[in-house]
Amino acid sequence: MDLDPISALHPRLDADRQLLILELDHGKANEMGSEQLAAFEALCAGIEQPGEAAPITCLCTTSRRVSKRGTPIFIAGANVTERVGWDDARVKAHVIRQRKLMQRLRRLPLFNVALSTGVTLGWGTEYMLTADYSIATPAASFALPETGLGIIPGARGTAELASLVGPAHALRLGCTGESIDASEAQRVGLIQELAPDIEAGLARVEGFAAKLCRRSPLAVASFKAALLDGLGRCEAERIELEEAAYERCVDRGEAAIGRASFAAIRAGETPAWGKHS
CATH class of the missing domain: 3.90.226.10 (2-enoyl-CoA Hydratase; Chain A, domain 1)
Structure with missing residues:
Protein backbone atom coordinates (compact mmCIF):
# COMPACT_ATOMS: atom_id res chain seq x y z
CA MET A 1 0.00 0.00 0.00
CA CYS A 213 -1.68 -13.00 8.81
CA ARG A 214 -1.90 -16.81 8.93
CA ARG A 215 -5.57 -16.75 8.02
CA SER A 216 -7.38 -16.26 4.75
CA PRO A 217 -7.95 -12.50 4.28
CA LEU A 218 -11.04 -13.31 2.25
CA ALA A 219 -12.45 -15.53 4.99
CA VAL A 220 -11.76 -12.90 7.67
CA ALA A 221 -13.39 -10.17 5.58
CA SER A 222 -16.36 -12.40 4.77
CA PHE A 223 -16.89 -13.33 8.43
CA LYS A 224 -16.77 -9.67 9.47
CA ALA A 225 -19.15 -8.51 6.74
CA ALA A 226 -21.71 -11.23 7.45
CA LEU A 227 -21.59 -10.61 11.19
CA LEU A 228 -22.00 -6.83 10.89
CA ASP A 229 -24.68 -7.10 8.21
CA GLY A 230 -26.61 -9.47 10.46
CA LEU A 231 -26.75 -7.22 13.51
CA GLY A 232 -30.35 -6.42 14.37
CA ARG A 233 -31.76 -8.83 11.80
CA CYS A 234 -33.89 -11.90 12.41
CA GLU A 235 -32.30 -15.34 12.59
CA ALA A 236 -33.42 -16.34 9.10
CA GLU A 237 -31.72 -13.31 7.56
CA ARG A 238 -28.56 -13.89 9.60
CA ILE A 239 -28.45 -17.49 8.34
CA GLU A 240 -28.80 -16.29 4.74
CA LEU A 241 -25.86 -13.92 5.23
CA GLU A 242 -23.81 -16.75 6.74
CA GLU A 243 -24.62 -19.03 3.81
CA ALA A 244 -23.62 -16.38 1.27
CA ALA A 245 -20.37 -15.65 3.12
CA TYR A 246 -19.46 -19.34 3.37
CA GLU A 247 -20.19 -19.97 -0.28
CA ARG A 248 -18.11 -16.94 -1.25
CA CYS A 249 -15.11 -18.61 0.42
CA VAL A 250 -15.84 -21.81 -1.50
CA ASP A 251 -16.44 -20.09 -4.83
CA ARG A 252 -13.25 -18.00 -4.53
CA GLY A 253 -11.14 -21.12 -3.88
CA GLU A 254 -10.11 -20.42 -0.28
CA ALA A 255 -11.95 -23.45 1.06
CA ALA A 256 -10.12 -25.70 -1.38
CA ILE A 257 -6.78 -24.24 -0.31
CA GLY A 258 -7.70 -24.85 3.31
CA ARG A 259 -8.63 -28.47 2.65
CA ALA A 260 -5.51 -29.17 0.63
CA SER A 261 -3.29 -27.50 3.24
CA PHE A 262 -4.94 -28.89 6.37
CA ALA A 263 -1.93 -30.87 7.57
CA ALA A 264 0.43 -27.94 6.88
CA ILE A 265 -1.87 -25.51 8.71
CA ARG A 266 -1.95 -27.82 11.74
CA ALA A 267 1.86 -27.87 11.62
CA GLY A 268 1.92 -24.07 11.85
CA GLU A 269 2.51 -23.26 8.19
CA THR A 270 0.59 -20.60 6.28
CA PRO A 271 -0.78 -21.58 2.86
CA ALA A 272 -0.73 -19.25 -0.13
CA TRP A 273 -4.16 -17.77 0.42
CA GLY A 274 -5.65 -16.12 -2.63
CA LYS A 275 -3.41 -18.05 -5.03
CA HIS A 276 -6.08 -19.88 -6.96
CA SER A 277 -5.46 -22.16 -9.92
Whole structure:
Protein backbone atom coordinates (compact mmCIF):
# COMPACT_ATOMS: atom_id res chain seq x y z
CA MET A 1 0.00 0.00 0.00
CA ASP A 2 1.24 3.49 -0.89
CA LEU A 3 1.67 5.35 2.41
CA ASP A 4 2.20 8.83 0.89
CA PRO A 5 -1.53 9.71 0.62
CA ILE A 6 -2.01 8.88 4.31
CA SER A 7 1.14 10.57 5.64
CA ALA A 8 -1.02 12.94 7.73
CA LEU A 9 -1.92 9.89 9.86
CA HIS A 10 1.76 9.01 10.52
CA PRO A 11 1.51 5.41 9.26
CA ARG A 12 3.96 2.65 10.04
CA LEU A 13 3.74 -0.60 8.08
CA ASP A 14 4.85 -3.92 9.56
CA ALA A 15 4.85 -5.93 6.33
CA ASP A 16 5.78 -9.23 7.97
CA ARG A 17 2.71 -9.07 10.20
CA GLN A 18 0.54 -7.36 7.55
CA LEU A 19 -0.08 -4.72 10.22
CA LEU A 20 -0.58 -1.01 9.58
CA ILE A 21 -0.21 1.24 12.62
CA LEU A 22 -1.38 4.86 12.60
CA GLU A 23 0.40 6.85 15.32
CA LEU A 24 -1.51 10.12 15.22
CA ASP A 25 0.59 13.23 15.86
CA HIS A 26 -0.76 16.45 14.36
CA GLY A 27 -2.21 19.83 15.24
CA LYS A 28 -2.53 20.97 18.83
CA ALA A 29 -4.23 17.84 20.13
CA ASN A 30 -4.74 15.35 17.29
CA GLU A 31 -7.97 17.13 16.39
CA MET A 32 -9.53 15.82 13.19
CA GLY A 33 -9.77 18.29 10.33
CA SER A 34 -10.11 18.23 6.56
CA GLU A 35 -6.52 17.09 5.99
CA GLN A 36 -6.95 14.07 8.23
CA LEU A 37 -10.35 13.23 6.73
CA ALA A 38 -8.77 13.16 3.27
CA ALA A 39 -6.02 10.88 4.55
CA PHE A 40 -8.53 8.50 6.12
CA GLU A 41 -10.51 8.46 2.87
CA ALA A 42 -7.33 7.54 0.99
CA LEU A 43 -6.66 4.82 3.57
CA CYS A 44 -10.11 3.33 3.02
CA ALA A 45 -9.65 3.40 -0.75
CA GLY A 46 -6.27 1.67 -0.49
CA ILE A 47 -7.60 -1.08 1.75
CA GLU A 48 -10.88 -1.60 -0.13
CA GLN A 49 -9.01 -1.97 -3.44
CA PRO A 50 -5.53 -3.22 -2.55
CA GLY A 51 -4.45 -4.12 -6.11
CA GLU A 52 -1.33 -6.27 -6.32
CA ALA A 53 0.13 -5.19 -2.97
CA ALA A 54 0.37 -7.60 -0.06
CA PRO A 55 -2.82 -7.41 2.02
CA ILE A 56 -3.12 -5.50 5.26
CA THR A 57 -5.03 -7.76 7.61
CA CYS A 58 -4.79 -5.68 10.79
CA LEU A 59 -5.10 -1.93 11.34
CA CYS A 60 -4.33 -0.14 14.61
CA THR A 61 -4.82 3.54 15.43
CA THR A 62 -3.06 4.97 18.47
CA SER A 63 -1.01 7.96 19.61
CA ARG A 64 1.96 8.85 21.79
CA ARG A 65 0.97 12.52 21.81
CA VAL A 66 1.35 14.43 25.10
CA SER A 67 0.22 18.01 25.68
CA LYS A 68 2.51 20.75 26.98
CA ARG A 69 1.03 20.08 30.42
CA GLY A 70 1.91 16.41 30.14
CA THR A 71 -1.58 15.12 29.39
CA PRO A 72 -1.68 12.09 27.06
CA ILE A 73 -3.94 12.61 24.05
CA PHE A 74 -5.55 10.16 21.64
CA ILE A 75 -8.03 12.26 19.61
CA ALA A 76 -9.30 15.50 21.17
CA GLY A 77 -12.32 15.79 18.90
CA ALA A 78 -12.95 17.40 15.54
CA ASN A 79 -11.09 20.48 14.35
CA VAL A 80 -13.79 23.04 15.10
CA THR A 81 -11.54 26.07 14.57
CA GLU A 82 -11.26 25.35 10.83
CA ARG A 83 -15.01 25.86 10.59
CA VAL A 84 -14.88 29.52 11.64
CA GLY A 85 -16.60 31.47 8.89
CA TRP A 86 -18.32 28.44 7.39
CA ASP A 87 -22.05 28.77 6.66
CA ASP A 88 -24.57 26.18 7.83
CA ALA A 89 -24.63 24.36 4.48
CA ARG A 90 -20.88 23.82 4.53
CA VAL A 91 -20.96 22.60 8.13
CA LYS A 92 -23.71 20.09 7.29
CA ALA A 93 -21.82 18.81 4.25
CA HIS A 94 -18.63 18.44 6.29
CA VAL A 95 -20.36 16.38 8.98
CA ILE A 96 -22.02 14.19 6.34
CA ARG A 97 -18.53 13.58 4.97
CA GLN A 98 -17.34 12.55 8.44
CA ARG A 99 -20.31 10.26 8.95
CA LYS A 100 -19.75 8.50 5.62
CA LEU A 101 -16.07 8.10 6.43
CA MET A 102 -16.87 6.50 9.78
CA GLN A 103 -19.21 4.07 8.02
CA ARG A 104 -16.42 3.08 5.63
CA LEU A 105 -13.94 2.63 8.47
CA ARG A 106 -16.40 0.36 10.29
CA ARG A 107 -16.72 -1.87 7.24
CA LEU A 108 -13.06 -2.19 6.27
CA PRO A 109 -12.30 -5.82 5.24
CA LEU A 110 -9.72 -6.40 7.98
CA PHE A 111 -9.43 -6.50 11.77
CA ASN A 112 -9.45 -2.92 13.05
CA VAL A 113 -8.16 -2.05 16.54
CA ALA A 114 -8.32 1.30 18.33
CA LEU A 115 -5.76 1.81 21.12
CA SER A 116 -6.67 4.89 23.13
CA THR A 117 -3.83 6.27 25.21
CA GLY A 118 -5.26 9.52 26.55
CA VAL A 119 -7.95 12.17 26.09
CA THR A 120 -10.59 10.86 23.67
CA LEU A 121 -13.24 13.50 23.06
CA GLY A 122 -16.17 13.79 20.67
CA TRP A 123 -14.92 12.56 17.29
CA GLY A 124 -12.35 10.47 19.17
CA THR A 125 -15.01 8.63 21.15
CA GLU A 126 -17.00 8.16 17.95
CA TYR A 127 -13.88 6.76 16.29
CA MET A 128 -13.85 3.98 18.89
CA LEU A 129 -17.17 2.86 17.40
CA THR A 130 -15.47 2.11 14.07
CA ALA A 131 -13.13 -0.45 15.66
CA ASP A 132 -13.66 -4.19 15.80
CA TYR A 133 -11.82 -4.25 19.12
CA SER A 134 -10.87 -1.37 21.43
CA ILE A 135 -8.07 -1.21 23.99
CA ALA A 136 -7.24 1.63 26.37
CA THR A 137 -4.47 2.50 28.79
CA PRO A 138 -5.21 3.87 32.28
CA ALA A 139 -4.51 7.40 31.01
CA ALA A 140 -7.43 7.24 28.58
CA SER A 141 -10.66 9.14 29.15
CA PHE A 142 -13.78 9.42 27.01
CA ALA A 143 -16.48 12.06 26.63
CA LEU A 144 -19.03 13.43 24.19
CA PRO A 145 -19.16 17.21 24.80
CA GLU A 146 -21.22 18.06 21.69
CA THR A 147 -24.54 18.92 23.35
CA GLY A 148 -22.71 21.62 25.28
CA LEU A 149 -21.75 23.14 21.91
CA GLY A 150 -25.28 23.20 20.55
CA ILE A 151 -24.87 20.08 18.40
CA ILE A 152 -24.97 16.30 18.81
CA PRO A 153 -22.37 13.59 18.15
CA GLY A 154 -22.85 13.52 14.38
CA ALA A 155 -20.24 11.04 13.14
CA ARG A 156 -22.27 7.91 14.04
CA GLY A 157 -22.15 8.57 17.79
CA THR A 158 -25.86 9.23 18.17
CA ALA A 159 -26.73 6.41 15.76
CA GLU A 160 -24.44 3.68 17.07
CA LEU A 161 -23.34 4.29 20.66
CA ALA A 162 -26.42 2.67 22.23
CA SER A 163 -25.83 -0.55 20.28
CA LEU A 164 -22.49 -0.88 22.08
CA VAL A 165 -23.13 0.43 25.61
CA GLY A 166 -26.93 0.30 25.84
CA PRO A 167 -29.38 3.23 25.77
CA ALA A 168 -28.98 4.27 29.41
CA HIS A 169 -25.20 4.75 29.28
CA ALA A 170 -25.45 6.28 25.80
CA LEU A 171 -27.96 8.83 27.10
CA ARG A 172 -25.76 9.53 30.12
CA LEU A 173 -22.71 10.20 27.98
CA GLY A 174 -24.45 12.05 25.16
CA CYS A 175 -26.82 14.21 27.19
CA THR A 176 -24.56 15.19 30.10
CA GLY A 177 -21.15 15.16 28.42
CA GLU A 178 -19.75 13.33 31.47
CA SER A 179 -16.15 12.16 31.11
CA ILE A 180 -15.40 8.55 32.04
CA ASP A 181 -12.07 6.85 32.66
CA ALA A 182 -10.78 3.69 31.02
CA SER A 183 -12.11 1.37 33.72
CA GLU A 184 -15.63 2.77 33.41
CA ALA A 185 -15.38 2.64 29.63
CA GLN A 186 -14.58 -1.06 29.88
CA ARG A 187 -17.38 -1.65 32.38
CA VAL A 188 -20.03 -0.17 30.10
CA GLY A 189 -18.61 -1.81 26.97
CA LEU A 190 -17.15 1.17 25.10
CA ILE A 191 -13.78 -0.59 25.13
CA GLN A 192 -13.03 -4.29 25.46
CA GLU A 193 -9.64 -4.44 27.14
CA LEU A 194 -7.23 -2.49 29.37
CA ALA A 195 -3.47 -2.41 28.80
CA PRO A 196 -0.99 -0.99 31.33
CA ASP A 197 0.68 1.25 28.73
CA ILE A 198 0.97 1.82 25.00
CA GLU A 199 3.78 -0.71 24.57
CA ALA A 200 1.69 -3.45 26.15
CA GLY A 201 -1.26 -2.41 24.02
CA LEU A 202 0.81 -2.54 20.84
CA ALA A 203 2.19 -5.93 21.85
CA ARG A 204 -1.37 -7.16 22.14
CA VAL A 205 -2.16 -5.80 18.67
CA GLU A 206 0.96 -7.45 17.26
CA GLY A 207 -0.30 -10.71 18.73
CA PHE A 208 -3.61 -10.27 16.92
CA ALA A 209 -1.74 -9.46 13.70
CA ALA A 210 0.47 -12.54 13.98
CA LYS A 211 -2.66 -14.71 14.12
CA LEU A 212 -4.47 -12.81 11.37
CA CYS A 213 -1.68 -13.00 8.81
CA ARG A 214 -1.90 -16.81 8.93
CA ARG A 215 -5.57 -16.75 8.02
CA SER A 216 -7.38 -16.26 4.75
CA PRO A 217 -7.95 -12.50 4.28
CA LEU A 218 -11.04 -13.31 2.25
CA ALA A 219 -12.45 -15.53 4.99
CA VAL A 220 -11.76 -12.90 7.67
CA ALA A 221 -13.39 -10.17 5.58
CA SER A 222 -16.36 -12.40 4.77
CA PHE A 223 -16.89 -13.33 8.43
CA LYS A 224 -16.77 -9.67 9.47
CA ALA A 225 -19.15 -8.51 6.74
CA ALA A 226 -21.71 -11.23 7.45
CA LEU A 227 -21.59 -10.61 11.19
CA LEU A 228 -22.00 -6.83 10.89
CA ASP A 229 -24.68 -7.10 8.21
CA GLY A 230 -26.61 -9.47 10.46
CA LEU A 231 -26.75 -7.22 13.51
CA GLY A 232 -30.35 -6.42 14.37
CA ARG A 233 -31.76 -8.83 11.80
CA CYS A 234 -33.89 -11.90 12.41
CA GLU A 235 -32.30 -15.34 12.59
CA ALA A 236 -33.42 -16.34 9.10
CA GLU A 237 -31.72 -13.31 7.56
CA ARG A 238 -28.56 -13.89 9.60
CA ILE A 239 -28.45 -17.49 8.34
CA GLU A 240 -28.80 -16.29 4.74
CA LEU A 241 -25.86 -13.92 5.23
CA GLU A 242 -23.81 -16.75 6.74
CA GLU A 243 -24.62 -19.03 3.81
CA ALA A 244 -23.62 -16.38 1.27
CA ALA A 245 -20.37 -15.65 3.12
CA TYR A 246 -19.46 -19.34 3.37
CA GLU A 247 -20.19 -19.97 -0.28
CA ARG A 248 -18.11 -16.94 -1.25
CA CYS A 249 -15.11 -18.61 0.42
CA VAL A 250 -15.84 -21.81 -1.50
CA ASP A 251 -16.44 -20.09 -4.83
CA ARG A 252 -13.25 -18.00 -4.53
CA GLY A 253 -11.14 -21.12 -3.88
CA GLU A 254 -10.11 -20.42 -0.28
CA ALA A 255 -11.95 -23.45 1.06
CA ALA A 256 -10.12 -25.70 -1.38
CA ILE A 257 -6.78 -24.24 -0.31
CA GLY A 258 -7.70 -24.85 3.31
CA ARG A 259 -8.63 -28.47 2.65
CA ALA A 260 -5.51 -29.17 0.63
CA SER A 261 -3.29 -27.50 3.24
CA PHE A 262 -4.94 -28.89 6.37
CA ALA A 263 -1.93 -30.87 7.57
CA ALA A 264 0.43 -27.94 6.88
CA ILE A 265 -1.87 -25.51 8.71
CA ARG A 266 -1.95 -27.82 11.74
CA ALA A 267 1.86 -27.87 11.62
CA GLY A 268 1.92 -24.07 11.85
CA GLU A 269 2.51 -23.26 8.19
CA THR A 270 0.59 -20.60 6.28
CA PRO A 271 -0.78 -21.58 2.86
CA ALA A 272 -0.73 -19.25 -0.13
CA TRP A 273 -4.16 -17.77 0.42
CA GLY A 274 -5.65 -16.12 -2.63
CA LYS A 275 -3.41 -18.05 -5.03
CA HIS A 276 -6.08 -19.88 -6.96
CA SER A 277 -5.46 -22.16 -9.92
